[in-house]
Each structure stands twice: as C-alpha cells, then as structure tokens.
Amino acid sequence: MSTSQIHTGGCQCGALRFRVTGPLGTASICHCRMCQKAFGGFFGALVGVPKGALEWTRGGAPARFRSSNHVSRGFCPACGTPLTYEEPDGSVALAIGAFDHPETIPPTIQYGVEAKLGFVDALADLPARSTLEDLEAAAFLDSIVSHQHPDRDTDSWPPEEWAGDAWSRAGPSSND
Secondary structure (H helix, E strand, C coil): CCCCCCEEEEEECCCCHHHHHCCCCEEEEEEEEEHHHHHHHEEEEEEEEECCCEEEEEECCEECCCCCCEEEEEEECCCCEEEECCCCCCCCCEHHHHHCHHHHHCCCCCCHHHCCCCCCCHHCCCCCHHHHHHHHHHHHHHHHCCCCCCCCCCCCCCCCCCCCCHHHHHHCCCCC
C-alpha cells in the first residue's frame, strides 16, 4: 500500500487523466480470464481506491463495458487503455500501469490463480536484454517519435506542433 497522499495517472493518449487523494488500498494481480482479456495481457494489475478519493481531471469519466453481471470495466474511448474495475457498491480499482509512477505501487497479493497461465512464473527466467541491445531493430527504434502522453499532468494534450498529424486527427481533442 502506497502512503503518498496524491497519485496521478491517465491513459496512453492523454485524453483521460485522474487524481487520487489519500492512501491507496490493496494492490493486486488478478489472473482470471476476464482480467486477462480486459488488459490484453497475462494478468491485470489493480489497486483499490477509497470511495470519493478518485477525481477525473481531464476528459471526464471513462467509457465502460459491463464485463459481468457485477462488474464494469472503464477504458479510454480514444486509445483503449484499460483504467478501472468497478463494482456495484461503488468500489473502484484502478489499473496500476495507468499511474504516473506505477513503480510505487507493488502488488501484495494474487487472485484468480486457478487461471494463471502456466508460463507466468517462469517469465523472470527468460533471457533479457534492454531495448538498445536489439541491434536488428536499432534503425526502426531510432525513427520512433512517441505520441504517448508523458507520466505527468499537462495543461493540454496533444502538443500544438502535432496538428495535422494522423494521431491528432484520430485521437482526442486538446481540451482540458
């Protein structure tokens, strides 16, 4: 559980931003098949947020998909970033990866382990290399210009210099 009193984050494109005031709840990993599908990954990483502590600071509330008779999942309608897990009683958990500083929110428990993919525990044993060590992809990697929102609040997004860019036409407006 993180003890910092202000936590910020948002989606990949910057259309939705949030602020949580106060301590966060339990941070967890869920291996259930619904979380795997909702996050598009091997598991979902979530942290509980006290009722009334969550404020959407840009773009309003996320779009929602009712993934079961009890749970809704919030996501950015512009870029699809998974953001929330919402229960009928108003309880909300936020995707840890959507926080500006996810490294400060280590999971403390795993749920849904009956659906854990068999290779997940062995991931740390795989050969590893940094992005810059991938010599075959170096030219491609050097050409990348990130349109991802930075890990901090901004006055507006996207930057004006991106006007006319394909991302700007397809993505969110720069309204705060």
